[in-house]
Amino acid sequence: MPDTKSSKLESKMDYWVQESVKDVPFDEQYEVIEELSSGPFGTNLKCKPRGQNTFCCVKILAKNKNRKVSLKETSHLLKLKHQNVTRIKEIFEDTDNIYIISELMIGGEVLERTVKMKPFTEREAVQILKQILNGIRYIHDEDLVHGNIKPENLVYEDLNDESSIKLTDIALYPILDNELLKHAIVSNIQYCAPEILRNEVGDPASDMWSLGAFAYLLLCGEEPFKGENNEELYKKVLKGYFNTDLPSYESLSMNAKDFISRLMEVDPKKRLNVYQALKNPWLLGQAARNDNLSNALDSMRVIVNKKKTQSFLNKQALRTKTGKESMAQKYLPKDVWLWLQKTTKYGTSLVDCVKSAVENPSSSVGLYAPDPECYDTFPEIFWPVISDYHKVDVYSLKSVHDFGDPNELPDFEEKYADSIISSRIRVGRTLEGFPMGPKLNRDTREQIKDEMVESFRNLQGELYGDFFELSELSYQERDHLIETHYLFTDADDKYLNSAGGYTDWPLNRGIFINRKRTFVVWINEEDHVRIISIQKGNNIKQVYARLVKGINTIEQTVKFVHHDKFGYLTFCPTNIGTGLRASVHVKLPKLAASGRLRELCESLDLQPRGVHGENSESEGGIFDISNKVRIGKSEFDLVNSMCLGIKTLLDEEFALQ
Structure with a gap:
């Protein structure tokens, strides 16, 4: 009877890589720091040589018979040396695994840096593609195929502005003239050449198709093929039917479109090779436009954040709380079950966060944070929503806080006086140590009220005033305060109601008003605190x-929740950051009637709404116009931008009269 253990060992020994280190175990020479990624070609780990502080990357490949040829050819990677190709330092090997040690790229993926470029035009895209093509040319000149060109494998070497772009994760294919050529496999169908899907041999032309698909993404902000499922995608890739109806594609120069089309030619023989691509007039910069590709960047930003969110989830060590599996767990999709297991210390689950959206499909956002921890506990939903709504790169985002000097704000000219009825600026705040809306009970809501009432004792001079419990006001008094725009509406927002914002209404809610009625603080409405400065006319200074004076005074007594990335946290993620909304009630009847108001507001980062708050309608051509941006800029910058935007709207209004 054969010795199966010995036979198995011999089988693995057949796959020894030439020039690999075999006599010293990998883990004796290197210390593993953390997992970076994993995929069909192995697992990538961050590591460092023992006793040193220089970091590198190790790809671990398990030996098996299906990889016999490619593993024998792995040693050819050791000779690769080019500024646009990741350098392989050494290869370790034992009877079970191959360990490929390479440079550690710390500059981030090309797309991650691209979404931060201002401006980003076809000319910037050309410079990126040139570097990638130079790396591909070198690989092809070495009679190798990369075979795995996709966004994740195109990275910057370091964080310097002049950093080189490098191709990583070569798919370990054999030398081209080897009679044992294997079929190339690209792990993402969006970048997979038609001949690969037809189970044909991969060659340099397959790399060029993948580059064309990446060029499409870089210039258009979306991946080239659209389909409801993999079967639809396969059919479109096989026929080369990439999306030419996308507005960002239509706006490209004819030469850029031609460059993409020549790379994504279904017939490999008609496809541009690397030398032809490098000599293409568009790539030489002779025909590249200099128009800003802002729409492409917005779309690309969403893709980047989705990829990062998925990467974040893949690294989570989520485990069920019990070893016993219920039938509900058994039949729910695995990722849904794992998401439902996650809770904050206040007991908030993902269901609590999306409850309003489920009950109100017409919601524009539909996401709420029942406690401050939600922003980091559920990044898979909060982070991309924040990115999409605020149009920011959420992963590099840092809180910006600066009140600046109010006297440096612009004045509204006399010609605008009759059109601007009133001006107000407010901020939303959450007190430290408490959850938000639906996770508050009567006791905790009362504690918030009491802490804020205590802080009002410090408000003196023009800020001196009185606090009124909502439950103690008569309906006539409430209605009057609502009609004069001092008080929040009476629990009539269906979206906020579904989110749990009106629990125990109206108990422990209230309003502080100074004697001059120019400074107001709401307690326990949507947020713990809304601090508002308001007056008739247009004196925004x-x-x-x-x-600013009121906030600084209140903060002498209470402390508000502040996040290093997201700034001041609020119940709704649309208000995070500065939490500031600067607005005016302004007459714009002609502009509204023209149908251009919302479009113009969008271009100015302004948000129009009715005079009775969000989701209300305009009355008599009067609109509440405010800054849409809340995050990534300082408080002063937001107020200043709002003022300039209002001037632009009124100039358009006057031109129509």
């Missing part, structure tokens, strides 16, 4: 100076 006075309004802003009063707000």
Whole structure:
């Protein structure tokens, strides 16, 4: 009877790599720091030589018979040396695994840096593609195929502005003239050449198709093929039917479109080779446009954040709380079950966060944070929503906080006086140590009220005023305060109601008003606190100076939740960051009637709404216009931008009269 253990060992020994280190175990020479990624070609780990502080990357490949040829050819990677190709330092090997040690790329993926470029035009895209093509040319000149060109494998070497782009994760294919050529496999169908899907041999032309698909993404902000499922995608890739109806594609120069089309030619023989691509007039910069590709960047930003969110989830060590599996767990999709297992220390689950969206499919956002921990506990939903709504790169985002000097704000000219009815600026805040809306009970909501009432004792001079419990006001008094725009509406927002924002209404809610009725603080409405400065007319400098003075005074007594990335946290993620909304009630009847108001507001990063708050309608051509951006800029910058935007709207209004 044969010795199966010995036979198995001999089988693995057949796969020894030439020039690999075999006599010293990998783990004796290197210390593993953390997992970076994993995929069909192995697992990538961050590591460092023992006793040193220089970091590198190790790809671990398990030996098996299906990889016999490619593993024998792995040693050819050791000779690769080019500024646009990741350098392989050494290869370790034992009877079970191959360990490929390479440079550690710390500059991030090309797309991650691209979404931060201002401006980003076809000319910047050309410079990126040139570097990638130079790396491909070198690989092809070495009679190798990369075979795995996709966004994740195109990275910057370091964080310097002049950093080189490098191709990583070569798919370990054999030398081209080897009679044992294997079929190339690209792990993402969006970048997979038609001949690969037809189970044909991969060659340099397959790399060029993949580059064309990446060029499409780089210039258009979306991947080239659209389909409801893999079967639809396969059919479109096989026929070369990439999306030419995308507005960002239509806006490209004819030469850029031609470059993409020549790379994504279904027939490999008609496809541009690497030398032809490098000599293409568009790539030489002779025909590249200099128009900003802002729409492509917005779309690309969403893709980047989705990829990062998925990467974040893949690294989570989520485990069920019990070894016994219920039938519910058994039949729910695995990722859904894992998401439902996650809770904050306040007991908030993902269901609590999306409850309003489920009950109100017409919601524009539909996401709420029942406690401050939600922003980091559920990044798979909060981070991409924040990115999409605020148009920011959420992963590199840092909180910006600066009140600046109110006296440096612009004045509204006399010609605008009759059109601007009132001005107000408010901020939303959450007190430290408490959850938000639906996770508050009567006791905790009362504690918030009491802490804020205590802080009001410090408000003196023009800020001096009185606090009124909502439950103690008569309906007539409430209605009057609502009609005069001092008080929040009476629990009538269906979206907020579904989110649990009106629990125990109206108990422990209230309003502080100074004697001059120019400084207001709401307690326990949507957020713990809304601090508001308001007055008739258009003197925004006075309004802003009063707000800053009031906030600084209140913060002498209470502390608000602040996040290093997201700034001041609020119940709704649309208000995070500065939490500031600067607005005016302004007459724009002609502009509204023209149908251009919302479009113009969008271009100015302004948000129009009715005079009775969000989701209300305009009355008599009067609109509440405010800054849409809340995050990534300082408080001063937001107020200043709002003022300039209002001037632009009124100039358009006057031109129509």
